[in-house]
Amino acid sequence: MKYVRWLVTILLVGWLLTLIDLGETLRILATARFDLIAVVLLVIMAIRVIMAWRWLYVMRMLGIEARFIEVFRVTMISMTLSLIMPGGHAAVDAYRTWSMSRLRGSMSTIMASVAADRVFGFYSLILMAFIGTLMATDIPGEIDLGAGVAWLFAIATMACLLLVAVGPRLITGSAVLLSWWPKARGAVTQVAQRLQDGNLLRRIAIPSTLLALPVQLLRGIEFYLIYTAVGADVELTLMLIFAPLVFLLMLLPISIGGAGVREASFYLLLAPLGISADAVVATGVLFHLLGIIIGLPGALWISRGPKMTDSVDMNGEPSVGSGQPK
Numbered sequence: 635m636k637y638v639r640w641l642v643t644i645l646l647v648g649w650l651l652t653l654i655d656l657g658e659t660l661r662i663l664a665t666a667r668f669d670l671i672a673v674v675l676l677v678i679m680a681i682r683v684i685m686a687w688r689w690l691y692v693m694r695m696l697g698i699e700a701r702f703i704e705v706f707r708v709t710m711i712s713m714t715l716s717l718i719m720p721g722g723h724a725a726v727d728a729y730r731t732w733s734m735s736r737l738r739g740s741m742s743t744i745m746a747s748v749a750a751d752r753v754f755g756f757y758s759l760i761l762m763a764f765i766g767t768l769m770a771t772d773i774p775g776e777i778d779l780g781a782g783v784a785w786l787f788a789i790a791t792m793a794c795l796l797l798v799a800v801g802p803r804l805i806t807g808s809a810v811l812l813s814w815w816p817k818a819r820g821a822v823t824q825v826a827q828r829l830q831d832g833n834l835l836r837r838i839a840i841p842s843t844l845l846a847l848p849v850q851l852l853r854g855i856e857f858y859l860i861y862t863a864v865g866a867d868v869e870l871t872l873m874l875i876f877a878p879l880v881f882l883l884m885l886l887p888i889s890i891g892g893a894g895v896r897e898a899s900f901y902l903l904l905a906p907l908g909i910s911a912d913a914v915v916a917t918g919v920l921f922h923l924l925g926i927i928i929g930l931p932g933a934l935w936i937s938r939g940p941k942m943t944d945s946v947d948m949n950g951e952p953s954v955g956s957g958q959p960k
Contacts, residue, residue, distance in 0.1 A: 639890055646894025650901070653911035662864045662916040670863035671924070677856045678928045681849050685709050688755075688845040689730075693738075693747045695838050700738050708733045714929025717891040717922060724887060727752060746825045750838050753797065756885070758846030759878040760790045762854070766874035783875065798835045853877045857900075860920050866913040868904065876903050893922065 686706040693700050708730055716726045727748050735741040764787040767780040797804065854874040861868045880899045884892035897918040901911055 639888060643889040643894045646889065646898050650894065650897055650911065650915055653901070654915050655912060658910075659912045659916050659919075662912055663919060665865075666916070666920065667863040670859050671920070674856055674859045674863070674920075674924055675928060677852050677859065678924060681852045681856070682706070682709055682713055682928070684845065684849050684852075685713075688842060688849075689747065689751045691845060692751050692838055692842055693734075693744070695834065696743050696747050698738050698740065698743055698747065700734065704734070704737050710929060714926060717925050717929070723752075723885055742825055749825060750835070750842065754794070754839060754842040755846045755849070756882075757790050757794050758843050758850050759882050760787050761843065762847060762850035763787070763875050763878040763882075766854070766871055766878070770869070770871040770875060779875070783879070794839065798839050850874075850878050850881075853881065857917070857921070860917045860924075861909075861913065864913050864916045864920070866904075866909050866917070868907065868909065872907075876900065879903075891922070893918070896921070 683706065686702065686709040689709065690700060690702055690705045693705070711733070712726045712730050715729060716723060730748050731741060731745045734747075735744045738744065760783075763783050767783045770780075851874065854870065854877040857877045858868060858870045858873040861873070880896055880903075883899050884895050886895070889895045897914055900917070901909075901914045904914060905911075
């Protein structure tokens, strides 16, 4: 699969390079407004703080008494890894599970928190896009994007309601598909057991989604500010639609850190508005670089974080000394 990601990334980047004037793209980057870039850095930090707070809420609902600074540290590192790791969001979620389980034990419970956080965060993307279509007055393009987003929102809502109603049974049923991989099947079964209380998912669903909405709003603002910084005239309401849709596409495990997919998607959406490929590529480069810059503290924390001794097993039973700093 990693070769597919590399291939798709190379093909998309190669296609985008045929659309741009490299000199013009570099000129746009060099003349980007520094004041707006500084505001974008603050927006990115706010996004990561809210993401950590939301994940902490889910963990506490599952009985994990983690500290905010622990969750924030893991979130900062994982978001940085998402920009550079070929494994995509699956690899990042695996890191989140592994790292937090070393601190707080019970890998299956941590895995359940990561899964719930991801599912309702995914739903909030669609919800934000739907809200954006209600606010926008003029959506360009030949396709009726508003109707498409409405259908997507209806399907996602029904899927979430089904998950909340019979989630544990669905998860347990899916474990049968992993009969060839006993360890993974056991992990999925344990996640279902952690969510067995039907009221638990209901208590997580609405607050987690509501906590995720500011993240999606700020992401729309982030892209609006970057596009404005490079001199592109884009309405904020359109960014509230386009940014969530682009992030949905970036969740697909087909590129490295979403590179290529992000720029190609924005180009197809913004070309009818007269936004040049040079501006789209310049914005993509800035988005990537600013995300890495904000993530530098996370990279520092990798080396300065607490060193754990023995790990926990899949049942959440720590070995002697597990979860204690050396």
